Amino acid sequence: MLLKLLIRYLSRYRLLLVGVLVFQFASALAALFLPTLNADLIDTGVTQGDVGYIVRTGLWMLVVALGQILAAIVATFCAARAAMALGRDIRHDVFAKVSSFSEREVSAFGSGSLITRNTNDVQQVQMLAVLSATMLIMAPMMAIGGIIMALRQDVGLSWILGISIPVLLIVAGIIVSRMVPLFRVFQTRIDAVNRVMREQLTGVRVVRAFVREKIEAQRFRAANTDIMIVGRKVGSLFVLMFPLVMLVLNVTIVGVVWFGGLEIEAGNTEIGTLFAFMQYVGQILGGVMMASFMAIMIPRAAVSAERISEVLDSRTTLVEPESPVSEMPTRGEVAFDHVSFTYPGAEKPVLSDISFRADPGETVAIIGSTGAGKTTLISLIPRLFDATDGSVSAQGVNVTQADLDVLWRGIGLVPQRPFLFTGTIASNLRFGREDATDEELWHALEIAQAADFVRDKPDGLDTRIAQGGTNVSGGQRQRLAIARAIVHQPDILVFDDSFSALDLTTDARLRQALWRELPHVTKIVVAQRVSTITDADRILVLDDGRSAGLGTHDELIETSETYREIIASQRGAEEKGVTA
Known part of the structure; x- marks a missing residue:
């Protein structure tokens, strides 16, 4: 999944990647050439007392070193440009994908998790891209090139590398295998912290009103402690790995010095050659160390890439049709035809067999008890959800067949919150x-x-x-x-209990102004107060997701027992308020 994501986005920046490869290769060649020059300087210049050779070789080493530095800088620059562009592109695509989600997908992922995936997870992949373009490419060049150059210097000491390199790889493999599941848990814990933090910031007034500061602080402390525990386990593995790697490296250097000294004493090698061999050993093990470090970074980035790909590859239920209708035959018409809706995993439908119609300029009110399905019903008009059965039409077109931009342009929604x-x-x-x-x-x-x-x-x-x-x-x-x-x-105004915070006088004035100034606009009004909807052209009464009456205020008083109960309950509550 990680490789697929990197190829998908980095392939757009082939020129920068070619620059990374070319200049990293040049930097590696220069680094591998320097120990050989150093060996010549010692064996030919120092031991022979040839000052001219020392100066010439020293200047040549300086030029090679400066070339190595310049090549490394250019390679790092190209890698950083490509990685930053990668992060930007992934964040853009994740944001665009989330923007296309319906309420169902947002609820399934959770807003806190979606934020984490578009920030922390993208950062992990971006960091890996930078390191891959520098360390991961450089590591095999240095390790393989170092082995070749070391063998050219002294084959007799190569058996030391045959022991140290496998030991180093085994140590890194054991530690990395333990880190993979921890990184997955770590990202999940970050989701939890973001969720708690977001809830507390959004609901700060409620928290303070109910004197829940200490309890909410405990919730955050628990989530924060969970991250600390996992982070501590990861950190302990990091702490364990590098001393072990350094131990192998230092033991190898000691072995080279010890056995190399014996070779010099026996006259089988020279001092400069031994120094060069030691430098190549350092480069080889340094390459292995870089690869080991990347082996630590890859699992975390892989987990992040998997989480990002879950968002990018998810199929939203809010799918635009292949041939969307952009010309609306009527303006302001809304029709529900035997509509039912069930949330995924729910045992029973929220809405069952709902049918009603609102002609252009009419006002249709929806009333019912809490949990009757009022908000879900009006959410079907702008396609925040899609009906599981039946059809919903707006402006003469089934909403599932309409061009989404055209559909939304014709609807003005005032949400419950x-x-x-x-x-x-x-x-x-x-x-x-x-x-x-x-x-x-x-x-x-x-x-x-x-x-x-x-x-x-x-x-x-x-x-x-x-x-x-x-x-x-x-x-x-x-x-x-x-x-x-x-x-x-818009041609259609949808009010989801949008007058609940208004006093009766302001409510009445607002409704009169709406009816007077916008007579051509169809109005779908969800309300709790009967007084808000008595002048509606039609009133739909919902009871447990089913239609319990459809008609005018006067007609429903005669025909709908549920409507009469709602009126009686509100009237009783008002009388109790007056008495109190």
């Missing part, structure tokens, strides 16, 4: 339509009954909005979200 983005009031309203003028923004605010409080702000439309709209009240946030949907100028 209105979300505002970091920026200003104006930038949030223009989220619906970027070219909207200030006059259009103020008109939308007037309809949404938000103009007064915006005018009271010192900066008006330029008032700063914090992430999520946490610096405005719930009612103000709802009205700004409604204004944003109006600025969008």
